[in-house]
Amino acid sequence: MVDVMLLPATSPELKARCIEIRKTVFVQEQGYVHLDEDNQPEDAGALHFLLADSANIDAGFMGTARLSARPEHTYILSRIALLPSSRGNGNGAKLIQALETWVFQQPGFHIVQLEAQEGTYGFYEKLGYTRQTPEPYIKDRKPHLLMMKDLWAQRTE
Numbered sequence: 001m002v003d004v005m006l007l008p009a010t011s012p013e014l015k016a017r018c019i020e021i022r023k024t025v026f027v028q029e030q031g032y033v034h035l036d037e038d039n040q041p042e043d044a045g046a047l048h049f050l051l052a053d054s055a056n057i058d059a060g061f062m063g064t065a066r067l068s069a070r071p072e073h074t075y076i077l078s079r080i081a082l083l084p085s086s087r088g089n090g091n092g093a094k095l096i097q098a099l100e101t102w103v104f105q106q107p108g109f110h111i112v113q114l115e116a117q118e119g120t121y122g123f124y125e126k127l128g129y130t131r132q133t134p135e136p137y138i139k140d141r142k143p144h145l146l147m148m149k150d151l152w153a154q155r156t157e
């Protein structure tokens, strides 16, 4: 188990690292053809994050995700991706939890919504996300479910 650090990708260089990871995972590994890098307004308006091993930042970034603010207290979480070598040790859960902590620190925001792709529903359910669509729908040629978590309702302290 590693201690992770969430780093806002505020410079063009760091944003480029996010896109590199997204291309490795979504395009090369999963075969998606369209990414929002081609859809600049949505991607440019989002906040981008990188995940690193806080004890070994020089080893490189482990993963990425982005958040986009929406009305009604909500952030949309998307482009959640860990490089294959960083998966399966709780790092995905730590990435989501670190992003939730970030959202909860933003005044007025307490809801996280995401579109989970087929095969990951159980991952998000373990983290407290609930299904908002009864059946999967097709997005980018793959089944997805809309899921959400109210951080206020599920707070433990």
Ligand SMILES: CC(C)(COP(=O)(O)OP(=O)(O)OC[C@H]1O[C@@H](n2cnc3c(N)ncnc32)[C@H](O)[C@@H]1OP(=O)(O)O)[C@@H](O)C(=O)NCCC(=O)NCCS
Pocket: 025, 079, 080, 081, 082, 083, 086, 087, 088, 089, 090, 091, 092, 093, 094, 115, 116, 117, 119, 120, 121, 122, 123, 126
């Ligand atoms: C999805 C992803 C972020 C999960 O991260 P991860 O590091 O592999 O998962 P973790 O090790 O943190 O798993 C946390 C828990 O969820 C479970 N889990 C992980 N992936 C799961 C899946 N696909 N389905 C169901 N449960 C899953 C683990 O078994 C673990 O359970 P435990 O707490 O009982 O031990 C990662 O696999 C990934 O980046 N995949 C490729 C990109 C992708 O598909 N992104 C999602 C887009 S919606």
